[in-house]
């Protein structure tokens with residue numbers, strides 16, 4: 001089974017405009033926290049989400065949040081216990 005990669009153990013805090021976004025679930029995208037198609041062949045699929053108005057968000061980059069695509073603080077307990085950043 002292909003494992004999730006954790007690109008970072010902190011969220012990406014971004015200002016997003018209204019629109020549709022694809023959040024990377026596998027952790028292999030080079031455009032974190034967004035999908036670049038690198039999940040091909042892993043069995044993972046990106047998460048599509050919508051933003052209705054300009055907003056500031058904290059998107060998960062450890063890929064272990066329970067509130068996809070948003071950071072829920074899980075990264076604080078994952079660091080050192082899971083995949084190495086970028087690994």
Ligand code: FES
Nearest residue numbers: 060062071074075
């Ligand atoms: S970066 Fe915070 S829960 Fe993943």
